[in-house]
Amino acid sequence: xxxxxxxxxxxxxxxxxxxxxxxxxxxxxxxxxxxxxxxxxxxxxxxxxxxxxxxxxxxxxxxxxxxxxxxxxxxxxxxxxxxxxxxxxxxxxxxxxxxxxxxxxxxxxxxxxxxxxxxxxxxxxxxxxxxxxxxxxxxxxxxxxxxxxxxxxxxxxxxxxxxxxxxxxxxxxxxxxxxxxxxxxxxxxxxxxxxxxxxxxxxxxxxxxxxxxxxxxxxxxxxxxxxxxxxxxxxxxxxxxxxxxxxx
Amino acid sequence: xxxxxxxxxxxxxxxxxxxxxxxxxxxxxxxxxxxxxxxxxxxxxxxxxxxxxxxxxxxxxxxxxxxxxxxxxxxxxxxxxxxxxxxxxxxxxxxxxxxxxxxxxxxxxxxxxxxxxxxxxxxxxxxxxxxxxxxxxxxxxxxxxxxxxxxxxxxxxxxxxxxxxxxxxxxxxxxxxxxxxxxxxxxxxxxxxxxxxxxxxxxxxxxxxxxxxxxxxxxxxxxxxxxxxxxxxxxxxxxxxxxxxxxxxxxxxxxxxxxxxxxxxxxxxxxxxxxxxxxxxxxx
Ligand SMILES: Nc1ncnc2c1ncn2[C@@H]1O[C@H](COP(=O)(O)OP(=O)(O)OP(=O)(O)O)[C@@H](O)[C@H]1O
Ligand SMILES: [Mg+2]
Numbered sequence: 001x002x003x004x005x006x007x008x009x010x011x012x013x014x015x016x017x018x019x020x021x022x023x024x025x026x027x028x029x030x031x032x033x034x035x036x037x038x039x040x041x042x043x044x045x046x047x048x049x050x051x052x053x054x055x056x057x058x059x060x061x062x063x064x065x066x067x068x069x070x071x072x073x074x075x076x077x078x079x080x081x082x083x084x085x086x087x088x089x090x091x092x093x094x095x096x097x098x099x100x101x102x103x104x105x106x107x108x109x110x111x112x113x114x115x116x117x118x119x120x121x122x123x124x125x126x127x128x129x130x131x132x133x134x135x136x137x138x139x140x141x142x143x144x145x146x147x148x149x150x151x152x153x154x155x156x157x158x159x160x161x162x163x164x165x166x167x168x169x170x171x172x173x174x175x176x177x178x179x180x181x182x183x184x185x186x187x188x189x190x191x192x193x194x195x196x197x198x199x200x201x202x203x204x205x206x207x208x209x210x211x212x213x214x215x216x217x218x219x220x221x222x223x224x225x226x227x228x229x230x231x232x233x234x235x236x237x238x239x240x241x242x243x244x245x246x247x248x
Numbered sequence: 249x250x251x252x253x254x255x256x257x258x259x260x261x262x263x264x265x266x267x268x269x270x271x272x273x274x275x276x277x278x279x280x281x282x283x284x285x286x287x288x289x290x291x292x293x294x295x296x297x298x299x300x301x302x303x304x305x306x307x308x309x310x311x312x313x314x315x316x317x318x319x320x321x322x323x324x325x326x327x328x329x330x331x332x333x334x335x336x337x338x339x340x341x342x343x344x345x346x347x348x349x350x351x352x353x354x355x356x357x358x359x360x361x362x363x364x365x366x367x368x369x370x371x372x373x374x375x376x377x378x379x380x381x382x383x384x385x386x387x388x389x390x391x392x393x394x395x396x397x398x399x400x401x402x403x404x405x406x407x408x409x410x411x412x413x414x415x416x417x418x419x420x421x422x423x424x425x426x427x428x429x430x431x432x433x434x435x436x437x438x439x440x441x442x443x444x445x446x447x448x449x450x451x452x453x454x455x456x457x458x459x460x461x462x463x464x465x466x467x468x469x470x471x472x473x474x475x476x477x478x479x480x481x482x483x484x485x486x487x488x489x490x491x492x493x494x495x496x497x498x499x500x501x502x503x504x505x506x507x508x509x510x511x512x513x514x515x516x517x518x519x520x521x522x523x524x525x526x527x528x529x530x531x532x
Contacts, residue, residue, distance in 0.1 A: 048417060055340065082419035092410035095433050105418035108428065154414070161418060 001026040001195045002047060002165065007061035009042060009051070016042045018219040019061075024212070026164075029187060029196045031206035031227065034216035035242070040199045043216070044167050047197065048084040049077050065165065082109060085158030089170040091150035093142035093157070098125075098134050101142045101153055105161035120160050128156035129186050148179025155186065166190065168198040172205065184209050203243055207231050215239045277508070284505030287498045293506070296466060297499075300491030306503050311468055312381075312476030313450050313510070316460065319385025319472070320392060320449050325442055327389075328396030335397075336404040337426055356394035361454040363391045368458035382472040384460025391455050392445035399441025403434040436525035443518035447511040453480040463489075479507045 002024040009017035125131040172180040214224040298304030367387025377383040415425040461481035486500035
């Protein structure tokens, strides 16, 4: 589904991603772990070209999604971002109603049919396990929701445009334990329909939700393997040290 | 002297000065109000001056000021907001933008009489509009442009970056993001800037002096190419060069009061709308 080939990425002179090649299979959850500042978010943002929005950056290497190089000139970035959804660390609903938040992606992509939009909104909110909580107040402001609900709203918003990949950058780090476990449950359910990549600082979370885990350090991919193996019996000593909390 | 006493003295002085300022403001308003309120009645607001401006009302001047405010906004709002969108959303922070920003700031510091002179040279003479509402509106529009650009820029910058990234991440284009997310959330603050500039436009005399203002017109303007009376200039005429300045004095105070009320009204409206829109944004 996603494949990177010898990716290097620079912020100005700063070499943030160092020669990373890795592959992510469809319908799997991949977790990125590693100490703060090691490049997890930067690497994740390469997959939907959000780094394009940052000035003075440079990329080498290839990033293939569905076997197409997404940095090819023929790629329409807006289309790419529709197919590769993203959920951010801090819930960032728009200052609009709950309904309008979820409908937004459809509307900007030219969908006019009101019935279709309403149906998609409902489906997406259901898929994000939020429908029951908001079905009676769809036209209330999204800001009236709790942080955890807002984050699920942001997930619903991303799902509404029918992506095949879902990128999540520490989606639960700003949330309480109950909201966090709801998000994790949700990730489990979404796996059957989406390819998910999640950045997390929480080792238990990585162990709970992911099939594969990549451990990053200082811009390098130190180790990448099945989550079970990673946590029980990692190849590298640095990985072992990090996971057991001896640094980072 | 111990620290405590020094502190108390300093505090006393600060308080004295700020109360002094409030006092000055209240005396100005009070002075105008007491002198002006006597002449203000329905007739004063709805009829034209009579008997060499020693009797009658100020209706044509109110209408003229209204036209000038609307005219200048029609010109300055789209231009100012679009220019702010360009500098904040498109141009980054390069040399061109710094240059534009510098020029905008310089534009704001040009004395308004110079705008008047420029407006006369360009709109009245060169473009041949003559002394007219359109020439006056354009001149006033130029004058308020920096205010509108500045406040709109600040409004756009205050929109959280996370709205932009959220929108782009859903496949929205730049223009769509601006139209559907950024502008709506910046609107309360943009509106405040617009209304503040209304206050400014309705009070300025110098820019309309050579471009539109008429000493006295018996009837209302009938097109954008007509001259018009306007409140601030009318006040100037009443106070300095009427047929009988002494006899016009109460009317001058009445005019001043109306002018102040209009400016205050717009300032309050700005505060009110801003609050309401902000609330609505949060609910919606
Ligand atoms: N916009 C930027 N401009 C310049 N340098 C940046 C930028 N964003 C990130 N960096 C640098 O790139 C490196 C990787 O940052 P990144 O945010 O990807 O790390 P991270 O692994 O996600 O960290 P965290 O766990 O704290 O979120 C850091 O050293 C950071 O300082
Ligand atoms: Mg990060």
